[in-house]
Amino acid sequence: MAEIGTNIEKAAEILQQGGLVGIPTETVYGLAANALNSDAVSGIFVCKNRPSFDPLIVHIAGIEDLSKYASDIPEIALKLANAFWPGPLTLLLHKKDIIPDITTSGLPTVGIRVPDQELTLSLLKNLSFPLAAPSANPFGYVSPTSAKHVNDQLGDKLQYILDGSNCGIGLESTIVGFDQEGAVIHRLGGLSVEDIEKVAGKTKLQISSSSNPTAPGQLDVHYAPKCKIMLESDTAIALEKLPEGSKIALIRYQKLFPEFSAFDQFVLASDGNSKTAAKRLFAILRLLDQYSYQYAIAEPAPELGLGLAINDRLRRASVQV
Ligand code: TXA
Ligand code: MG
Numbered sequence: 595m596a597e598i599g600t601n602i603e604k605a606a607e608i609l610q611q612g613g614l615v616g617i618p619t620e621t622v623y624g625l626a627a628n629a630l631n632s633d634a635v636s637g638i639f640v641c642k643n644r645p646s647f648d649p650l651i652v653h654i655a656g657i658e659d660l661s662k663y664a665s666d667i668p669e670i671a672l673k674l675a676n677a678f679w680p681g682p683l684t685l686l687l688h689k690k691d692i693i694p695d696i697t698t699s700g701l702p703t704v705g706i707r708v709p710d711q712e713l714t715l716s717l718l719k720n721l722s723f724p725l726a727a728p729s730a731n732p733f734g735y736v737s738p739t740s741a742k743h744v745n746d747q748l749g750d751k752l753q754y755i756l757d758g759s760n761c762g763i764g765l766e767s768t769i770v771g772f773d774q775e776g777a778v779i780h781r782l783g784g785l786s787v788e789d790i791e792k793v794a795g796k797t798k799l800q801i802s803s804s805s806n807p808t809a810p811g812q813l814d815v816h817y818a819p820k821c822k823i824m825l826e827s828d829t830a831i832a833l834e835k836l837p838e839g840s841k842i843a844l845i846r847y848q849k850l851f852p853e854f855s856a857f858d859q860f861v862l863a864s865d866g867n868s869k870t871a872a873k874r875l876f877a878i879l880r881l882l883d884q885y886s887y888q889y890a891i892a893e894p895a896p897e898l899g900l901g902l903a904i905n906d907r908l909r910r911a912s913v914q915v
Contacts, residue, residue: 595745595749595750596616596744596745596748596749596750596752596753596754596755597753597754597755598741598742598745598754598755598757599754599755599756599757600713600756600757600758601754601756602713602716602717602720602756603720604754605617605717605754605756606717606720606721608753608754609626609627609628609634609717609721609725610628610721612627612628612631612633612634612637613627613634613637613753614626614627614634614637614638614641614751614752614753615627615752615753615754615755615756616730616741616744616745616748616752616754616755616756617711617713617714617717617725617727617730617755617756617758618711618713618714618741618756618757618758618759618761619653619709619710619711619714619727619758619761620680620681620682620709620710620711620761620762620763620784621682621709621761621763621764621765621766621767621783621784622729622730622737622738622739622761622764622765622766622876623729623730623737623738623739623740623741623743623744623755623761624653624709624714624725624727624728624729624730625638625641625642625727625728625729625730625744625748625752626638626653626725626726626727627725627726627727628721628723628725628726629650629652629653629693629694629697629723629724629725629726630692630693630694630723630724631694631723632694632696632697635650635694635696635697635726636696638650638726638727638728639696641748641751641752642728642730642731642732642733642748643732643733644728644733645733646696646699647699648699648728648733649697649698649699649701649704649705650697650698650699650705650726650727650728651684651705651706651707651726651727651728651767652693652697652704652705652706652707652724652725652726653706653707653708653709653714653718653724653725653726653727654706654707654708654718654724655708655715655718655719655721655724656679656680656708657675657676657679657708659724660675660687660706662690662692663689663690663692663693663704663706663724664685664687664688664689664690664704664706665687665688665689665690666687666688667687667688668772670772670776670777670793670794670795671685671687671770671772673793673794674770674777674790674793674794675708677793678785678789678790678793679707679708679710680708680709680710680711680715681707681708681710681784681785682707682710682763682765682766682767682768682783682784682785683707683767683768683770683785683790684705684706684707684767684768684769684770684781684783685705685706685707685770685771686703686704686705686769686770686771686772686780687703687704687706687772688702688703688704689701689702689703689704697726703771705769706724707767710762711758711762712758713756713757713758714756714758717756729766730743730744730748731743731744731747731748732747732748734818735747735817735818735819736817736818736819736876736879736880736911737766737817737876738876739760739761739764739873739876739877740759740760740761740877741755741756741757741758741759743876743877743880760873760877761873762873763784763869763872763873764784764872764873764874764875764876764877765783765784765872765875765876765900765903765904765907766781766783766784767781767783767784767785768781768782768783768784768785768786768787768790768903769781769783770790770794770797771800773798775798776794776795776796776797776798777790777794777795777797777798778797778798778799778800779797779798779799779800779801780800780801780802781801782799782801782902782903782906783903784872784900784903786899786900786902786903787799787902788898788899801906817876817879817907817910817911818910818911818912818913819879819880819882819883819911820883821843821879821882821883821886821887821888821889821890822888822889822890822912822913823845823879823882823889823890823891823892823908823911823912823913824836824889824890824891824892824912824913825892825894825905825908825909825912826891826892826893827893827894829844829846829851829854829891829893832891833854833891836889836891840888840889841886841887841888841889842858842887842888842889842890842891843858843859843860843882843885843887843889843890843891844858844859844860844890844891844892844893845859845860845862845878845890845891845892845893845908846859846860846861846862846893847861847862847863847866847871847893847894847895847896848861848862848863848864848865848866849861849864858887860878860881860882862874862875862878862895862904868895868896868898868899868900868901868904869899869900871895871900871901871904872900872903872904875904875907875908876907879911892908892912894908895908
């Protein structure tokens, strides 16, 4: 198992030597390495069993570092960075040569963000290089929102995990690229479309699926626990479809479902707020496996605020039964 602690100097030393460290961010925990060191970055792909065609996000200490790693930055990108960094927004920008090809899986663009997490920001300020960091989970599984989640799955492959407690947002960053007409959303995430559009104007949604993972590696089945998830607004009908005698949980948005054991129900947001739901979602998906549920029927979130991103994750975690 990895050591869990808050020692930034120790984390920095491991990273300087080309090693991997689990780091907290406001979205999910990352598996970090020196983004400018090809060997260190290749360690990330091996550790999480990630296909080499899935590019990594580069984390920087502040907007002032942006021009070291990206060029031809559109005006709206700067406006978005100024409005939302540090925060759950990744910008796809033309990469400079200093970023090795392995980090971007050979793409001419690089995903960059400034995370909003105190410890990780201090760490980044202490380093002379940016950090490449995908979510710190084995490829295809649910992203981690606590140091323990990281340790549970990658602990035997890591020396150190920086502990920033539970992630404040709980969903990965929203990924935004740019075309001639403006901002294009490539992954729904912790920053809502409404908030982005207040700064960038009307955006386009270009969320790819399994057939076209060329850009954001957004494979259809992703974020998936072992428990089979059904995304279904009518819980009663979904219950009828499941084999009798199976161990079933319900993921409810705000209220319990009557006529079903309360013990087997997980409520995302009893206050009805999509931010509360986002923060709890991944921990609940992990609990389903911990308690060995075979099936979970998930009620979709209202399609407002972070509800769109929550439904995107539930859809990708779900299967046809
Ligand atoms: O919130 C987050 O973004 C977290 C934390 C750790 O920062 N990171 C994260 O990384 O979610 P990851 O690797 O699990 O997901 C990043 C996604 C990938 O699916 C990848 O395809 C997409 O970002 N991406 C990265 N660089 C890209 C690029 N140049 N063009 C298109 N998509 C890119
Ligand atoms: Mg991920």
